[in-house]
Amino acid sequence: MTITRLLEDQAARYGDRTFCFCDDREYSFRTLNDHAARVAGNLAAQGVGEQDKVLLLMGNNVEFLYLFFGLGRIGAVCVPINPQLKPHEIAYIATNSEARVLVTIPEMAPLLPTLKSLLPKLGHVYVIGDAPEAARPFSELLAPVDAVPPIAARSDSEAALIYTSGTTGQPKGVVLTHMNYVSNARMISKSTSLTANDRFLCVLPMYHVNAQVVTVLTPLTVGADFALMSRFNPRAILPMIAKYRPTIMSAVPTIYHVMCSMPRAEEADVSSIRFFVSGAAPLPEETYRTVQRVLKKPLVQGYGLSEATCASAVADHLDPIKWDSVGPALPYTGVRIVDEQGKDLPAGKVGEILVSGPAVMAGYYKDPEATKSVFQEGWLRTGDLGRFDQEGYLFIAGRLKDMIIRGGVNIYPQQVENVLASLEGVAECCVVGVDESRWGQEVLAVIKPVESVTLKEGQVIDFCRDRLAAYKCPRYVRFVDEFPKTATGKIKKQEVAERFADTARDLS
Numbered sequence: 001m002t003i004t005r006l007l008e009d010q011a012a013r014y015g016d017r018t019f020c021f022c023d024d025r026e027y028s029f030r031t032l033n034d035h036a037a038r039v040a041g042n043l044a045a046q047g048v049g050e051q052d053k054v055l056l057l058m059g060n061n062v063e064f065l066y067l068f069f070g071l072g073r074i075g076a077v078c079v080p081i082n083p084q085l086k087p088h089e090i091a092y093i094a095t096n097s098e099a100r101v102l103v104t105i106p107e108m109a110p111l112l113p114t115l116k117s118l119l120p121k122l123g124h125v126y127v128i129g130d131a132p133e134a135a136r137p138f139s140e141l142l143a144p145v146d147a148v149p150p151i152a153a154r155s156d157s158e159a160a161l162i163y164t165s166g167t168t169g170q171p172k173g174v175v176l177t178h179m180n181y182v183s184n185a186r187m188i189s190k191s192t193s194l195t196a197n198d199r200f201l202c203v204l205p206m207y208h209v210n211a212q213v214v215t216v217l218t219p220l221t222v223g224a225d226f227a228l229m230s231r232f233n234p235r236a237i238l239p240m241i242a243k244y245r246p247t248i249m250s251a252v253p254t255i256y257h258v259m260c261s262m263p264r265a266e267e268a269d270v271s272s273i274r275f276f277v278s279g280a281a282p283l284p285e286e287t288y289r290t291v292q293r294v295l296k297k298p299l300v301q302g303y304g305l306s307e308a309t310c311a312s313a314v315a316d317h318l319d320p321i322k323w324d325s326v327g328p329a330l331p332y333t334g335v336r337i338v339d340e341q342g343k344d345l346p347a348g349k350v351g352e353i354l355v356s357g358p359a360v361m362a363g364y365y366k367d368p369e370a371t372k373s374v375f376q377e378g379w380l381r382t383g384d385l386g387r388f389d390q391e392g393y394l395f396i397a398g399r400l401k402d403m404i405i406r407g408g409v410n411i412y413p414q415q416v417e418n419v420l421a422s423l424e425g426v427a428e429c430c431v432v433g434v435d436e437s438r439w440g441q442e443v444l445a446v447i448k449p450v451e452s453v454t455l456k457e458g459q460v461i462d463f464c465r466d467r468l469a470a471y472k473c474p475r476y477v478r479f480v481d482e483f484p485k486t487a488t489g490k491i492k493k494q495e496v497a498e499r500f501a502d503t504a505r506d507l508s
Helices: 003-014 029-045 062-074 087-097 106-118 138-142 178-191 209-222 234-244 253-261 285-294 368-373 413-420 457-465 493-499
Strands: 018-022 025-028 053-057 077-081 099-104 124-127 158-165 171-177 199-202 225-228 248-251 275-278 299-303 334-338 351-356 379-388 394-399 404-406 409-411 426-436 440-449 476-479
Touching (some): 003 062, 003 178, 003 209, 018 062, 025 029, 029 062, 053 087, 062 138, 077 087, 087 158, 087 171, 099 106, 124 138, 158 178, 171 178, 178 209, 209 225, 234 253, 248 253, 253 285, 285 299, 334 379, 404 426, 404 440, 413 426, 413 440, 413 457, 426 493, 440 457, 457 476
Parallel strands (some): 018 225, 053 077, 053 099, 077 158, 199 225, 199 248, 248 275, 275 299, 440 476
Antiparallel strands (some): 334 351, 404 409, 426 440
16 A cells, blocks of 8 residues: 555545645545646656655645645655755755655745755756746646556655664665555554544644655545644644634644643634644653643554654553653554663563564664664664553663753754864864753754853854754853763763753752
8 A cells, every 4th residue: 555545545435525625625535636646747748757766845735735645646856854954954854765756835046056066966946936947836747647557655665764863973865665655544543543534733834754654644644634833833723723613733842832822822712623643852840731721632542663663552532641751552563661672671660662563664864884784683773762660561760862852853963063063163062951840852053162262151052053954053152171080081961951951040
């Protein structure tokens, strides 16, 4: 099964029933399938075919869906990109993925000359809406085609490359197959008692696997529908719930915190909601308790990572809720807790989380060494720490990786450190996450300046803003005379993190 075939089958079954609500318009199962097929056919006419990579540099819109579902028809692969990234970050992903086509939105048009200069091998560029001279209008891809191409992708074909930064600071392309996607959606639908009567609310960005799997593919699997927030606005979430009456919403802890902080939030009509789902970042107890007090609806957690498509464990709202657990492993998913030697640990003991099953990625794109390093006898090493209780519920205990999670978005310190190291006057630097009530974590840069050089916090932050997406930039900067180090000269990040742990709280 492919995601393209899944949509085609459901379109044949549900026809003109609405599948997606977006910007006061309704799109049926049939409409989405037909438009996805048109996009595929018109791209094929431009020479785009099997294994060709197509960059999706955009926010939430139906055009994303046409590409996400349509590319499999011609065996092409989608490469979703966060539009907040800077040109050089985008160019790295485009170059590494060997992308031939770029589809973007008018807001990104001013960057096209820069991107084209950085990407001389990039072929076609399409812009949704008004297209500048350097691009073609996306409407060309929606023109009727003489014949709909038969579905070229197989279940083991690449469906997407999801770029996630590694410890080296350079993004790695997670290769997700059609089977990965369809399997994960089916697992979720089986674990959370979903039916065709459910309606999802999609507020997370569709370049993220959470939105792709949980709020698009999962409802498609059971014949449900979803409402899509095209422009993220936390103040509009509660009104959208009242308007579209979804039964399920998936988001990150920060969003739930903001929702409950809205004026008169406790009076909002959320009666349609069966349960909320929180993932992508640790859920603070304060946020959980606030949701129960203000919105009075179940809030369950899930756990997963891009390398396992999306979710590996999800708590069922019908089970007795252990608010700080991410629930049991999904059906057809293996989850183990192992020690440093790779031996299984008993319930209650903390160790590294290993995952197996049909949702585990095919590997990292063009990086066999990195792929080999994260697999242990067929099991994916997540780099996360956890434990099981006696009933098989998984609890997340921390991270082996030094990744920072701000508002559910992963930030990798090495990438920020690479930028800081290029700032004149920086002798050494270390980037860590510090706890902060609103975003969960914020980025702290600790710098040892070159002797006799004076650096200022604002200067460092401005330097990073010119070179990194805004969410990756340090929120705080501190200066030290020396770093604690190991015998081999490595900075002891844990000691640095402990020393400055109260940075955000000190300023609150």
